[in-house]
Amino acid sequence: MAKKDDGSRVRDALRVGGALPDPGSAPVGPDKKAKALAGLDSAGERLSALQEALYAEGVGGGRRSVLLVLQGMDTSGKGGTVSHVLGLVNPMGVRxxxxxxxTAAEQRHHYLWRIRKQLPAPGQIGVFDRSHYEDILVPRVSGLLTGAERRRRYAEITAFEAELAEAGTTVVKVFLHISPEEQLKRLKARLVTPEKRWKYNPGDLDARSHWAAYQKAYADIFEKTPQWYAVPADHKWYRNWAVAELLIETLAELKPEFPAPDYDVDAELAKLKGVGVRS
Amino acid sequence: MAKKDDGSRVRDALRVGGALPDPGSAPVGPDKKAKALAGLDSAGERLSALQEALYAEGVGGGRRSVLLVLQGMDTSGKGGTVSHVLGLVNPMGVRxxxxxxxTAAEQRHHYLWRIRKQLPAPGQIGVFDRSHYEDILVPRVSGLLTGAERRRRYAEITAFEAELAEAGTTVVKVFLHISPEEQLKRLKARLVTPEKRWKYNPGDLDARSHWAAYQKAYADIFEKTPQWYAVPADHKWYRNWAVAELLIETLAELKPEFPAPDYDVDAELAKLKGVGVRS
Incomplete structure (x- = not known):
């Protein structure tokens, strides 16, 4: 029997559809750090190749792009994911x-206003470190969002993401799922390490004190808005490996293609020989 | 006798101040590919560390940033430099x-309009792949720039760059210097390799046919506008090594600093223990 196409193996395993996986688990991935790092290395090559093709497609007039949306509690590793996963590809193609x-100025606009300004261009991989979902999470946990307003925002966001799909942008929404115990360790590390103190914000403790409310708000978001992935994120090596694979599977399915030249290759080669350089 | 501080060794060697170095040379750098690649590896760590500090400084309220301006003839390696040098650092800190x-819309504005919109934020390393200098080069070589207009643009650009310096942005202007022979090879490679054809543009041959005029226009720019570096770029391994070192020397001189916390570390550590997680 032919091997089943596993081009959506990691996506299938991490797609949210009920209870989230344990934050310390490593579904369908390498279960040891060394293996995950080796896997990430090889992922880098595949991801770079796919990204170059997507970028080339964009230069050639294609309109497709990918948008990675990263959400998660403080210290869940949004920044680390950007550094270790997006750091694998050409910065020309990353936004x-x-x-x-x-800010006060941003608050005077609709909450999607500042989001729209940062969308990836054709051929790019956009990365949102937090996103429009904060505009549901934060006011909801603070008790400032009426049920009617929440439903309106869900509808707006669903329409917005449908609009992105229509425009050629494939959105990959990832919830980096850490445990409160792991967060405690990471917050402590930020406080005791002088070179990490800039990453700490006293407000992080407010969010931590509302842990359960945030988890509940996330669960509601997963139910009410288009498809999410939950990546267990207590192990940074698994998190990086998994996000890289999610991107690779997504890009591979898009099958980005180097554009056919819109010029006559042979004629240009002939001309090239004739173009002398006056110097 | 104490060793002279060599924190500007590469900058001193590559600063434009008369005749340009040979495009195939490797001033003050490794003269072999293997050595240059090893050097670039170690440069990656230094560059990342400096960039993280600059980024942290920005988060802490600092306003400094760096802007790398890349200019050069087609195929001189602007894109390759971005991939291989900026690819070494965290994408969060690169713009x-x-x-x-x-475009037609851009042409209706002052030529600096679109440039200003892309300036790096505090803490970032901005990279311009071509820049406002194209607005002197192209019209000049095409014979569309009067002497008076050229002088006005030099004055505007000089004022603009002084304004950037005043705002905390250190501009590093790099001319990637290739030979016409090397360009011929690279253009040919783009035409004969299907996966490189998207990088080729028939207009490249027009610019090539005006090689001497472009070199003259560049020479005039180097004389009339603030300090430039010329990086011999026939060897990609030297080019990458040299640009990385120019950035490192520049950042090291800025001495970016992790900001002091604006909160009481001990108080936060104590609070952290007390913040239970309701779950």
Missing amino acids: YAAFKKP | YAAFKKP
Whole structure:
């Protein structure tokens, strides 16, 4: 019997569809750090090759792009994922945007306003470090979001993501799933290591104190908005491996193609010989 | 006698101040590919560490940034430099912008309009793949720039770059210097390799046919605008090594610093223990 096409093996395993996997687990992935690092190395080559083709397709007039949306509690590894996974590919093809607490100017606009400005161009891989989902999470946990407003935002976001799909952008939404115990360790590490203190924010403790409310708000988001992946993130090596594979599977399915030349190759080769250089 | 501080060894060697170095040479650098690749590896660690500190400084309220401006004839390796040198650092801290032929909409604005929109944020390393210098080069070689307009643009650009310096942005302007013979090889390679054909543009031959005029226009730019570096770029391994070192020397001189915490570390550590997680 032919081997089943496993081009969606990691996506199938991590797609949210009920209870989340244990934050310390490593579904369908390498279960040891050394193996995961080796896997990430080889993923780098595949990811780079796919990204180059997507980029070339964009230069050739293609309109497709990919948008990786990273969500997760503080210290869940959004920044680390960007560094270790997106760091594997050509920066020309990556567009990174972080969404912090909206500024006063941003708050005067619709919450999708600042999001739209950071969408990837054709051929790019966009990365959102937090996203429009913060506009449901934060006000909801703070008790500032009425049920009616929440439903309106779900509808708006679902329409927005459908619009992205229509425009050629494949959205890959990833929840980096850590345990409260792991977060405690990481917050401590940020405080005791002088060179990590800039990553710590006293506000992180407020969010931590509402852990269960955040988990509940996320669960609701997973149910009410288009497809999510949950990546167990207590092990950084698994997290990096898994996000790289999610991107690879997504890009491979898009089958990006180097564009056919819109010029006559032989004629250009002939001309090339004739173009002298006056110097 | 104490060893002279060599924190500007590569900058001193490559700073333009008269005749350019031979495009096939490797001033003050490794003269063999293997050595240069090993050097680039170690440069990656230093560059990453400096960049992380600059980024942290920005998060902490610092306003400094670096802007790498890459100029050079077609195939001189602007894209390759981005991939191999900027690819060494965290994508969170890199802002890449390519400036192609201005669109009709862009042409209705001052030529610096689109440039200003792509400046790096505090803490970032910006990279310009071509830049405002195209707005002197192209019209000049095409004979469309009067002497008066050229002088005005030099003055505007000089003022613009002074403004950047004042705003905390250190500009590193690099001319990737290739020979016409090397360009011929690379253009041919783009035409005969199907997966490289998207990088070829028939317009490249027009620029090639005006090689001497471009070199003259560059020479004038080097004389009339703030400091440039010329990186011999016939050897890709030297080019990558040299640009990495120019960035490292520049960043090292800035001495970016991890910001002091604006919170009480001990108080936060104590609070951290107390913040239970309701789950």
